[in-house]
Amino acid sequence: MSGLPGLVAVDLEAYARAANARIRYEALDAGESGYTVSKGTGFVITVSSDESPERQRFTVCHEIAHIILELPSVHGELPSWSFAKRDLNEVWCDIFASELLMPYQHFMQKIPEGDPSVESIETLAQAFGASFPAAASRYASLVSFPCAYVTMDREVVRYAGPNAALRRKGIRMAMKCPIPPGSVAKRLRTAGEPGTAIDQVAQDVWLENCEGGYDLWELSRHYRKHDQTISLLWCSEEELPRGEVDRFNRRLSDDEGGLEELTGVLTWEKHGRRR
Numbered sequence: 001m002s003g004l005p006g007l008v009a010v011d012l013e014a015y016a017r018a019a020n021a022r023i024r025y026e027a028l029d030a031g032e033s034g035y036t037v038s039k040g041t042g043f044v045i046t047v048s049s050d051e052s053p054e055r056q057r058f059t060v061c062h063e064i065a066h067i068i069l070e071l072p073s074v075h076g077e078l079p080s081w082s083f084a085k086r087d088l089n090e091v092w093c094d095i096f097a098s099e100l101l102m103p104y105q106h107f108m109q110k111i112p113e114g115d116p117s118v119e120s121i122e123t124l125a126q127a128f129g130a131s132f133p134a135a136a137s138r139y140a141s142l143v144s145f146p147c148a149y150v151t152m153d154r155e156v157v158r159y160a161g162p163n164a165a166l167r168r169k170g171i172r173m174a175m176k177c178p179i180p181p182g183s184v185a186k187r188l189r190t191a192g193e194p195g196t197a198i199d200q201v202a203q204d205v206w207l208e209n210c211e212g213g214y215d216l217w218e219l220s221r222h223y224r225k226h227d228q229t230i231s232l233l234w235c236s237e238e239e240l241p242r243g244e245v246d247r248f249n250r251r252l253s254d255d256e257g258g259l260e261e262l263t264g265v266l267t268w269e270k271h272g273r274r275r
């Protein structure tokens, strides 16, 4: 760990040593972040020196993931904006890398109180030497309230991850589809300017299996250079359907509401009014 106050950036050299790897930095082809080759009894991780320091740190962790998890690399077979599914090895290595770069206990201690904001994500990103998108993704997965993280390449939603609080309610999100109309992300990308915006959108813009009439907050940032956009989505627990779902995605009733047995008597109460 760094000795600077407030900084918890992990020591990548220590990680590399633990994986029996050496890190070197050199200019690589555009779009190539890094690769690993075995050498003698260990490994050499080569990282693109042209990318941002945050991106380089993520790449080192991603390559260490390939070594530790013994998953062969499947880089560069598909353009990143493709509708096609990204190779699972790469997805797993990204998740592993995120956990190396932003270790659970340290990250939980650093999550600011209150609603998500640009400032809170930037503070986390700086503290861990991570990019804004990487910190936003980790944030979404670890907070206890309903939250999701979405990455978009060009006009396509490449990854959408509802966190545990959303999944418990049976909420799903579409992927490999165009960026939904009505979203902040769509508006930012259409404007064609790099920038960040926060606004409220209807839940069904992004979420499947939710109930109509409720809103969701969306914090979106557009990166013009590579035409990439990310969104952080969240709402309060009270703004979601009551009751959890079972493994067949059937809603279970709970003490306060949810589905009740049919009695033959029509009621018009919506879950949001039952307190």
Ligand SMILES: [Zn+2]
Pocket (backbone or CB within 6 Å): 062, 066, 073, 074, 075, 089, 090, 093
């Ligand atoms: Zn990889």
